[in-house]
Amino acid sequence: xxxxxxxxxxxxxxxxxxxxxxxxxxxxxxxxxxxxxxxxxxxxxxxxxxxxxxxxxxxxxxxxxxxxxxxxxxxxxxxxxxxxxxxxxxxxxxxxxxxxxxxxxxxxxxxxxxxxxxxxxxxxxxxxxxxxxxxxxxxxxxxxxxxxxxxxxxxxxxxxxxxxxxxxxxxxxxxxxxxxxxxxxxxxxxxxxxxxxxxxxxxxxxxxxxxxxxxxxxxxxxxxxxxxxxxxxxxxxxxxxxxxxxxxxxxxxxxxxxxxxxxxxxxxxxxxxxxxxxxxxxxxxxxxxxxxxxxxxxxxxxxxxxxxxxxxxxxxxxxxxxxxxxxxxxxxxxxx
Amino acid sequence: xxxxxxxxxxxxxxxxxxxxxxxxxxxxxxxxxxxxxxxxxxxxxxxxxxxxxxxxxxxxxxxxxxxxxxxxxxxxxxxxxxxxxxxxxxxxxxxxxxxxxxxxxxxxxxxxxxxxxxxxxxxxxxxxxxxxxxxxxxxxxxxxxxxxxxxxxxxxxxxxxxxxxxxxxxxxxxxxxxxxxxxxxxxxxxxxxxxxxxxxxxxxxxxxxxxxxxxxxxxxxxxxxxxxxxxxxxxxxxxxxxxxxxxxxxxxxxxxxxxxxxxxxxxxxxxxxxxxxxxxxxxxxxxxxxxxxxxxxxxxxxxxxxxxxxxxxxxxxxxxxxxxxxxxxxxxxxxxxxxxxxxxxxxxxxxxxxxxxxxxxxxxxxxxxxxxxxxxxxxxxxxxxxxxxxxxxxxxxxxxxxxxxxxxxxxxxxxxxxxxxxxxxxxxxxxxxxxxxxxxxxxxxxxxxxxxxxxxxxxxxxxxxxxxxxxxxxxxxxxxxxxxxxxxxxxxxxxxxxxxxxxxxxxxxxxxxxxxxxxxxxxxxxxxxxxxxxxxxxxxxxxxxxxxxxxxxxxxxxxxxxxxxxxxx
Numbered sequence: 001x002x003x004x005x006x007x008x009x010x011x012x013x014x015x016x017x018x019x020x021x022x023x024x025x026x027x028x029x030x031x032x033x034x035x036x037x038x039x040x041x042x043x044x045x046x047x048x049x050x051x052x053x054x055x056x057x058x059x060x061x062x063x064x065x066x067x068x069x070x071x072x073x074x075x076x077x078x079x080x081x082x083x084x085x086x087x088x089x090x091x092x093x094x095x096x097x098x099x100x101x102x103x104x105x106x107x108x109x110x111x112x113x114x115x116x117x118x119x120x121x122x123x124x125x126x127x128x129x130x131x132x133x134x135x136x137x138x139x140x141x142x143x144x145x146x147x148x149x150x151x152x153x154x155x156x157x158x159x160x161x162x163x164x165x166x167x168x169x170x171x172x173x174x175x176x177x178x179x180x181x182x183x184x185x186x187x188x189x190x191x192x193x194x195x196x197x198x199x200x201x202x203x204x205x206x207x208x209x210x211x212x213x214x215x216x217x218x219x220x221x222x223x224x225x226x227x228x229x230x231x232x233x234x235x236x237x238x239x240x241x242x243x244x245x246x247x248x249x250x251x252x253x254x255x256x257x258x259x260x261x262x263x264x265x266x267x268x269x270x271x272x273x274x275x276x277x278x279x280x281x282x283x284x285x286x287x288x289x290x291x292x293x294x295x296x297x298x299x300x301x302x303x304x305x306x307x308x309x310x311x312x313x314x315x316x317x318x319x320x321x322x323x324x325x326x327x328x329x330x331x332x333x334x335x336x
Numbered sequence: 337x338x339x340x341x342x343x344x345x346x347x348x349x350x351x352x353x354x355x356x357x358x359x360x361x362x363x364x365x366x367x368x369x370x371x372x373x374x375x376x377x378x379x380x381x382x383x384x385x386x387x388x389x390x391x392x393x394x395x396x397x398x399x400x401x402x403x404x405x406x407x408x409x410x411x412x413x414x415x416x417x418x419x420x421x422x423x424x425x426x427x428x429x430x431x432x433x434x435x436x437x438x439x440x441x442x443x444x445x446x447x448x449x450x451x452x453x454x455x456x457x458x459x460x461x462x463x464x465x466x467x468x469x470x471x472x473x474x475x476x477x478x479x480x481x482x483x484x485x486x487x488x489x490x491x492x493x494x495x496x497x498x499x500x501x502x503x504x505x506x507x508x509x510x511x512x513x514x515x516x517x518x519x520x521x522x523x524x525x526x527x528x529x530x531x532x533x534x535x536x537x538x539x540x541x542x543x544x545x546x547x548x549x550x551x552x553x554x555x556x557x558x559x560x561x562x563x564x565x566x567x568x569x570x571x572x573x574x575x576x577x578x579x580x581x582x583x584x585x586x587x588x589x590x591x592x593x594x595x596x597x598x599x600x601x602x603x604x605x606x607x608x609x610x611x612x613x614x615x616x617x618x619x620x621x622x623x624x625x626x627x628x629x630x631x632x633x634x635x636x637x638x639x640x641x642x643x644x645x646x647x648x649x650x651x652x653x654x655x656x657x658x659x660x661x662x663x664x665x666x667x668x669x670x671x672x673x674x675x676x677x678x679x680x681x682x683x684x685x686x687x688x689x690x691x692x693x694x695x696x697x698x699x700x701x702x703x704x705x706x707x708x709x710x711x712x713x714x715x716x717x718x719x720x721x722x723x724x725x726x727x728x729x730x731x732x733x734x735x736x737x738x739x740x741x742x743x744x745x746x747x748x749x750x751x752x753x754x755x756x757x758x759x760x761x762x763x764x765x766x767x768x769x770x771x772x773x774x775x776x777x778x779x780x781x782x783x784x785x786x787x788x789x790x791x792x793x794x795x796x797x798x799x800x801x802x803x804x805x806x807x808x809x810x811x812x813x814x815x816x817x818x819x820x821x822x823x824x825x826x827x828x829x830x831x832x833x834x835x836x837x838x839x840x841x842x843x844x845x846x847x848x849x850x851x852x853x854x855x856x857x858x859x860x861x862x863x864x865x866x867x868x869x870x871x872x873x874x875x876x877x878x879x880x881x882x883x884x885x886x887x888x889x890x891x892x893x894x895x896x897x898x899x900x901x902x903x904x905x
Contacts, residue, residue: 001451018682034459049472108842113744136586136588139587139588140585140587140588141607143607143853144586144605144607147605147607148584151581151584152579152581158654159654160653160654189717189718190714190717190718190740191718191719191736191739191740192678192717192718192719192720192725192736193653193734193736194728194729194732195652195653195654195657195729195732196729197657197659204654204657207728210718213718213720213722213725215727216445217720217722217724218724219724220724220725220728221728227654254654255654255655256654256656256657257644257647257655257656257657257658257660258657258659258660259658259660260645260646260647260648260649260656260658261411261643261644261645261646261649261656262643262644262647262651262655262656263655264655265653265654265655267578303856312718313714314712314714314715314716314717314718314719315718326585328651328653328654328739329646329653329654330655331643331647331653332640332643332653332654332656333640333643333644333655334640334641334643334644335640336578336583336636336637336639336640
């Protein structure tokens with residue numbers, strides 16, 4: 001019956017591509033600078049809403065990492081997001097008023113842009129509050145990683161989400177424009193992650209961290225997924241299925257070794273919990289534009305006002321990727 | 337007298353140009369072979385870039401494909417041109433476009449002057465080769481390989497299998513003794529000319545055209561025919577991963593590369609600006625006489641290979657997730673599980689922690705919450721004591737706990753009242769040391785003084801659970817180390833058993849136990865058992881219980897046996 005499953009997955013992938021194709025009209029082009037994309041460039045795709053304050057640091061972080069071009073989708077922001085992005089020389093910008101939820105949480109838009117502009121490029125798909133780190137990222141640019149992956153014949157690279165949080169809930173509006181959010185949210189959980197194997201898509205399903213510990217302790221099965229495969233050597237036939245948690249063809253999800261060895265992997269530092277978190281949680285809870293009816297946000301909204309601080313004396317303060325490698329959250333694998 | 341360089345270039349022409357000019361500036365003539373697959377346009381601009389260098393010339397181009405004869409052919413053509421064009425050179429150094437000289441050209445010159453007749457070429461008899469990937473070493477010379485290993489792997493493998501099955505074997509030409517080694521060599525003019533002008537060259541070439549990866553064997557084999565002065569090592573530092581692919585060097589390897597004292601290293605990442613800048617502009621006026629020594633760099637790369645193949649045992653993470661049984665149930669370090677002890681002894685956990693100095697938890701899998709030591713709600717790595725979180729993935733919970741507490745041995749209590757889902761994992765984990773006192777669950781029951789019918793039901797349930805648990809531990813393929821005693825057996829003389837356990841669990845040189853920890857009161861426990869039996873339950877896991885000697889009646893010191901049949905008392 002293996003071929004039946006395989007065929008079903010193939011149909012699912014085709015369907016995802018078809019939906020991406022249909023949703024392309026929702027994206028209104030504001031600035032298209034994709035002509036500047038050169039062979040071997042690394043491209044970043046992100047969808048954002050009202051992220052004006054975070055954008056300056058976000059862009060500079062990824063420019064420093066060696067990302068060459070940004071494809072941004074502005075989901076009807078009401079702040080200066082669009083105005084700011086329009087002026088950036090390495091950003092191509094699209095605008096949409098359509099529902100984030102109905103676009104499978106942005107996946108359709110993203111699949112479309114990747115298919116249209118990123119064939120044969122390494123693509124990094126992240127949110128504005130996610131910071132990609134990988135082994136040696138303090139001494140080697142992302143191009144070194146992608147060249148090495150090319151040499152070894154690997155076309156997808158996993159980076160699990162690590163939720164970062166502050167020690168004390170910061171005051172409203174204490175995050176300044178252009179500031180490194182990791183200065184505020186510098187703590188994380190080092191070893192409370194649950195990993196399960198998904199035989200259908202071959203991916204690992206990782207849950208845990210502070211969100212499971214505090215917001216989902218009574219229904220851990222609903223805790224948000226932390227497994228992500230954000231860096232892919234894109235081919236126009238690929239499609240993300242559920243955020244960047246998994247892709248089709250499913251071979252791309254095999255970013256782990258099952259015989260005992262370690263493959264190389266990175267991490268996405270998730271600086272979600274900043275000063276604006278509780279107001280955002282309440283807004284998003286009202287908007288219900290997120291996964292599974294925004295159950296994540298409603299769990300936050302219900303909990304954030306309690307004294308449920310995320311920080312504990314066992315929390316770890318972030319230093320660098322080597323620390324994460326020692327803790328066993330990421331690995332150098334065969335890269336040296 | 338000097339040496340010349342043959343460069344085989346496929347990509348990164350800008351770097352190749354830089355390196356070629358560096359060699360030439362140091363007084364060594366260079367002949368470059370550019371892969372014919374490089375477009376005419378790029379080749380033309382490369383040609384223009386080196387046109388002003390007198391000592392750099394280009395050879396006739398061949399289309400190069402990895403693992404094929406074309407690479408040897410390219411080396412032959414370029415070497416011949418170099419020898420013909422520069423009659424004064426005494427050594428020829430074969431390098432690639434991504435090789436980087438680590439020491440000044442003058443130093444290599446001096447080194448070769450000191451060894452005027454020596455050929456530096458790794459050349460190992462195929463019988464002694466241990467490093468070939470895919471198991472093909474001697475067979476490279478005996479089979480045919482018409483299919484590309486990179487493009488048609490399956491066909492390649494199938495054809496190899498077929499030839500093996502048919503016992504097909506090519507005839508190796510006379511005098512040829514197959515040798516293998518790194519494709520980057522440095523040969524003397526004398527030896528190289530002899531190889532290129534060998535009267536049998538045509539015959540050898542025809543043979544080697546069909547050998548697999550001939551660039552690792554052609555010169556390595558033929559050099560043995562023409563010279564006795566061979567140092568079987570490459571002057572080029574090159575490290576290979578477990579797939580046989582060369583490792584790449586980056587800017588952060590700078591200090592490491594400096595310390596190797598090797599003359600040339602490959603491969604260098606083409607954008608490693610700092611490496612190129614540093615090594616190509618090193619002052620040339622000082623002479624280091626150090627012999628090349630790659631040993632220092634070996635360790636790092638050996639570690640990478642080990643990490644990729646074995647990984648860190650006991651680690652479960654996004655890129656290491658052992659699924660197969662032989663690898664999967666394996667924690668990071670030994671840990672001990674005590675079943676029944678805390679039911680028998682007062683404050684057993686405290687006592688154990690004191691005696692052994694280990695981390696002792698309560699019932700980690702208790703139904704209400706994980707009883708971490710010191711009654712903590714959150715433990716190492718931010719593991720929560722919440723029972724639902726734990727029970728969502730019990731083995732993951734335990735693996736995380738053992739991994740998070742590396743360097744500190746863990747002990748915890750377990751029993752039939754706990755969540756039993758973990759049993760299967762415990763049985764499979766060879767790091768688990770399990771000590772069971774069967775039937776000890778009866779002690780708390782005995783102390784409760786609840787309604788006896790309830791007690792009996794409870795006892796039957798617990799015994800059933802423990803029975804199943806023991807069955808899992810005793811499975812044929814279980815790897816945990818299990819010792820068990822019945823309650824009766826244990827209570828009879830606990831000290832030697834405790835001593836044995838402490839010796840196994842605790843650190844060495846613990847002083848001998850002089851007394852056992854305080855036991856819960858056992859007076860009338862025998863009567864309790866009788867009652868259980870009389871109510872129709874068979875507490876067989878408890879064993880043949882000997883009642884405690886009565887303190888107030890020293891006359892009845894001799895224990896008597898409770899017979900299974902004594903139902904009428």
